[in-house]
Amino acid sequence: MLKEELAEIVVIYENAREDFKTLVGESPENYRVLIFLNPDMHVSVNRVIEVTGTPQAILTSEQITNLRASRLNDFLPTSKETVYNSLPTLIYLSVPSYELTKEQEFTVRVMLIHAFAHALMNEKTESNSPKVLAQLYQLDVILKELMTNNVFQLNKVSKDKHVWAWQYFQDLIGVIRLFTEAGVEDFYTPPETARKYTLFNNFSIEAINLIGERAKTARKKHLHDIIDEGFAHYIQQKAIDYLLKTDEYKFPKRHEDRSLIYPNELKAFLAPPIGVFSQVAMNKLLSKYKDEKKMFEKLFSYKSDIEFLEEFSWDEIKDLLAVNKNAHSEYVIDHWHSVRSRWSDIWSVYAYGWRQIEEYVSKIFRKKYSAFGQLLDENPSISSKGYVRVDDKKVYVFEANDYGVGIDQLVILHNHMSLYRDDFKTILPAFADIIVFKKVGGIHVATLFAVHKSKYKSLSPYHLPVITRAVQVTKRKDAYKFDLDEEKEETFAIRNIDYTHLRKLTQPQRGAISYLIKEGLFEL
Amino acid sequence: MPHRIYFVTETEFADPLQHYSNQEFVLEFEDAAQVLKLWRNPHLGRSSREGAVLSIASKNAVAVENIMQKIMNTPLTATEEERLVNEMKLLRFIGERILPDVLERVNRNELQTIEDILKYIQELLKEIKFEGSVDLQNLAEKLNQLKDIVDIEITDAFGRKKRISRESVMDLLGKILGRYLVKQISVAPLDEVHKRPRGTIRLKETYRSAILSSQTIPPTKVKQEDIMRVKKDRRSLVYLIVDMSQSMRKTVFEGGMSRLDGALLTSLSLYYYFKTLNRRKRKRYDMFKLAVVPIRKNPNVVDTDKDMEQLLLTAEARGKTYMIQSVLAAIEHAKQQHKDKDIDVQFTIVTDGMPNMPSYPFSYSTNKELKKYFDDIDTNTKSDTIECLLQLNGIFTSLKQDRSRNWNVSYFLMGPESLRNKEIYIHTKRMLKGITRPILVDPAQVKNLGEQILKESILYA
Structure with a gap:
């Protein structure tokens, strides 16, 4: 039954392949298309790629909760096909409605051609990007399997049900992935000999090794996004022109400037800044080499974006960015948004997209970055800032950036560290108490996680007497001068605190640390 | 390349945004005590x-x-x-x-x-x-x-976090603890009784009757007349009389909660135990009704949700042990309820000491023998306390003789095993002679108190 319902799409698919062959001269052979009947699933996969980089990566529970909250409020972007640029190329689509109108048919055809362009690029390119992405995909699948099996096994062998295990392993992998990618060297791996004691040890050793391998692989990946997108958008534009010439599809024209009104669903391909910029860059390359075949050869031969950008001078690129950003600001609101919306409201969103491109382009052009690892080092998701010594214990200080760890992950990290103590019977030492700086929305917060000794045996790693305190990091003079209880000040006097092992911190950050240590470590 | 179409189900390709954890929230007694603490004091947390x-x-x-x-x-x-x-x-x-x-x-x-x-x-x-x-x-x-x-914020035994509004704390705690008790102890042992909408079947009796009528073991079949239907259930009023004197402030060995916290949570769990139980039955009236009577200077009988909430929020462990006054308040309350005879009244007293505030005027007659006992022995116990014990004995004895209702008393004494040799236990035991026997409760085991009260007093009394 499903086969009949999808017959129409199969026809469009074959047409799209034909179109592609006529336009480019050859067609990709190594790709998979996954069509979701449930559009929610497609949105989920799309978000997972956006957040973690690969479709099979494990999200932390906080990321899941937040994304689910966004989904409930209908905040998640829909209707974009999702392409994972590995080899084989993975193409994810939501199934269009049952009977396709001419407009929808056109959209699906263009979407497929766009995806084929990605697939062809992945097959032909000399960059390592598709191969690395394929490896990452595989590693993530293995990690997922490993986690699933271990949660299953842990629940099977133990008497008490460890319902927390799933979430814990999820968060654990999320955090270790982040730390390993950022190369935080304070990270601890249990010795090989610990393997035989518990399932948990065995799992963590396996997971940590795999994640280490994943991080090493990911760092080697060439930066290739502009070439990927540029090639796909270039072909897509050719396809649109070609399809419209055949008279098979007719679209109404706008009253004012006689421009075509494209189907709404093509917005994801025609509106966002990355498509606009990469496409004009392609056109510029074409005008340099004159011949399309030669340009394609060139594109396939580039290993990373920097080689492509270096075809032009910095002034040319700056011009390209400025001129097109300007033109885009006039064009995009009229063509893709309602007349009722204010220009400034909408443009701020696109401007944000442009700013990201500008930053990326100028950074790799200036510093000649070619691999993902170099970009990571420049702005690590998490970095170590040394430690504070309070009596005989160390409180480690980290700074996480916007896309780094979430609050929940910090707790896990923290709990993980508390396993070091005799409270919880899995030997997996990691960190001591920690303070983390992180920007959450508009607040720059410092958060302290410290564990007290518990009298009775913990039921789960989430089940420890944790002190969690948070304070805003600000430059204001009177900040951190809250009334401390007399009692607390007394205890404080006895403590011996050593701040000398901290590095690269601002004055407000230091203020926040001392506040947290004074207030937080003595709350219980 | 040949083009193939495969169908993949959602089990093979699961939604990445799925929550996997079990949704049932399991709250331990110690956690409940923590929540209670946070609830009572907004400065914490x-x-x-x-x-x-x-x-x-x-x-x-x-x-x-x-x-x-x-x-x-x-x-x-x-x-x-x-x-x-x-x-x-x-x-x-x-x-x-x-x-x-x-x-x-x-x-x-x-x-x-x-x-x-x-x-x-x-x-x-x-x-x-x-x-x-x-x-x-x-x-x-x-x-x-x-x-x-x-x-x-509450964290359950499996580390799942949940935030509950202040207004719903009691309901949530009560439901969780009450349901937990229901799971531990059902009103009647399951192997004997089947509750059905049309009546209750006692399996043992049915079986015995079937054996008698068919004269074989096992019986060849169960006839309609073998099935025994239970007569109307009796009403029970349960009064949980809870000590709130100063000594209840002591911390229980496990988990940093006080004896008072334990006693309050036990009250709450029993209160909800009967609430859920009553809701499950198709009856014209509630079979059990539980009221909590705090032992404090001006005791009032707590039998509504609102009073209960008030009690949980404001109860303090302070002052002397006004047990006589509380028992009298409970008796008065019980006498006003249901004038018909066919009713059980259960007094369950939870205390960690002896009463020490006698009540005057006192209209019950005291036991001469008990008085002689206290006169004869050499003791450190204060005269007020002895007077109290005499009064309490008088009250209980007269209740036992009262035929207007079926009165029952059970007495839980909180303290370690070593208390058995101490005056407090010996005196209490002597005082309760002919009425009931005191049951010693280890404060460290306060989380099982509800279960113990149900087993040893209310259900099998």
Whole structure:
């Protein structure tokens, strides 16, 4: 039954392949298309790629909760096909409605051609990007399997049900992935000999090794996004022109400037800044080499974006960015948004997209970055800032950036560290108490996680007497001068605190640390 | 390349945004004590309030990020677009202007109750009225999410976190603890009784009757007349008389909760135990009714949700042990309920000492033999306490003789095993002679108190 319902799409698919062959001269052979009947699933996969980089990566529970909250409020972007640029190329689509109108048919055809362009690029390119992405995909699948099996096994062998295990392993992998990618060297791996004691040890050793391998692989990946997108958008534009010439599809024209009104669903391909910029860059390359075949050869031969950008001078690129950003600001609101919306409201969103491109382009052009690892080092998701010594214990200080760890992950990290103590019977030492700086929305917060000794045996790693305190990091003079209880000040006097092992911190950050240590470590 | 079509099901390709954990919330007794503590004292739990601010902030940040993507990538109708733009502006405004301020106030311990939050929101709205660009109506609604801050965060045995509003704390704790008790002990042992909508079947009796009528073991068949239907259930009034004197302030060995916390939670769990039980039965009236009588200077009988909540919030362990007064209050209350004879009244007393405030005037007759016993022995026990014991004995004896109702007394003494050799236990035992025997409860095992009370007093008394 499903086969009949999808017959129409199969026809469009074959047409799209034909179109592609006529336009480019050859067609990709190594790709998979996954069509979701449930559009929610497609949105989920799309978000997972956006957040973690690969479709099979494990999200932390906080990321899941937040994304689910966004989904409930209908905040998640829909209707974009999702392409994972590995080899084989993975193409994810939501199934269009049952009977396709001419407009929808056109959209699906263009979407497929766009995806084929990605697939062809992945097959032909000399960059390592598709191969690395394929490896990452595989590693993530293995990690997922490993986690699933271990949660299953842990629940099977133990008497008490460890319902927390799933979430814990999820968060654990999320955090270790982040730390390993950022190369935080304070990270601890249990010795090989610990393997035989518990399932948990065995799992963590396996997971940590795999994640280490994943991080090493990911760092080697060439930066290739502009070439990927540029090639796909270039072909897509050719396809649109070609399809419209055949008279098979007719679209109404706008009253004012006689421009075509494209189907709404093509917005994801025609509106966002990355498509606009990469496409004009392609056109510029074409005008340099004159011949399309030669340009394609060139594109396939580039290993990373920097080689492509270096075809032009910095002034040319700056011009390209400025001129097109300007033109885009006039064009995009009229063509893709309602007349009722204010220009400034909408443009701020696109401007944000442009700013990201500008930053990326100028950074790799200036510093000649070619691999993902170099970009990571420049702005690590998490970095170590040394430690504070309070009596005989160390409180480690980290700074996480916007896309780094979430609050929940910090707790896990923290709990993980508390396993070091005799409270919880899995030997997996990691960190001591920690303070983390992180920007959450508009607040720059410092958060302290410290564990007290518990009298009775913990039921789960989430089940420890944790002190969690948070304070805003600000430059204001009177900040951190809250009334401390007399009692607390007394205890404080006895403590011996050593701040000398901290590095690269601002004055407000230091203020926040001392506040947290004074207030937080003595709350219980 | 040959083109193939495969069908993949959702089991093979699961939704990555799925929550896997078991949804049932399991709260341990110690955790409940922690929640009770947080509930009673809004000064505590600052860190959980800070956590709440951060989680609102990070949720908002993710939402903003996604809305931007949605505006760029998804075809939208004019109304949709308007909604998204508004949401985005509000979320940004909250994230950049309001939450930092809120966090600071939470740090300063200025936002503790729901009233604080409401007052803060009103002030805020007054202040930003002139800023123009935000939609005030919507903002006010959005700001209501700040109320989450004063909710109490509870973590269950499996580490799942949940925030509950202050108003629903009692209901939630009661339901969890009550249901837990129901799972431990059902009113009647399951192997003997089947509850059916049309009546109760006692299996053992049915079986025996079937054996008798068929004259074989096992019986060849069960006839209709073999099935025994139970006569009407008797009504029971249960009075849980709980000590709230100073000594209850002592900390219980495990988990940092006090004896009082344990006693209160036990009361709550029993209260909800009978509440759930009554709800399950199809009866014209409630079979059991539980009331809690605190042992304090002016004891009142707590038998409604509102009173119960008040008791939980305000109960303090202080002063002397006004047990006589509480028992008298309970008797008075019981006598006013249901004038018909066919009724059980169960007094369950939980204490960790001896009564020490006699009541005057005292109209019951005291036991001469007991008086002689106390006169004869050489003891450190104060005369007031002895007077109390005599009075209590008098009250209980007269209750036992009273035929207007079926009175039952059980007496739980909180203390370690070593108490058996101490005067407190010996005196109490002597005082209860002919009425009941005292049951010693280890305070460290206070979490099993509810179960013990059910087993040893109410159900099998």
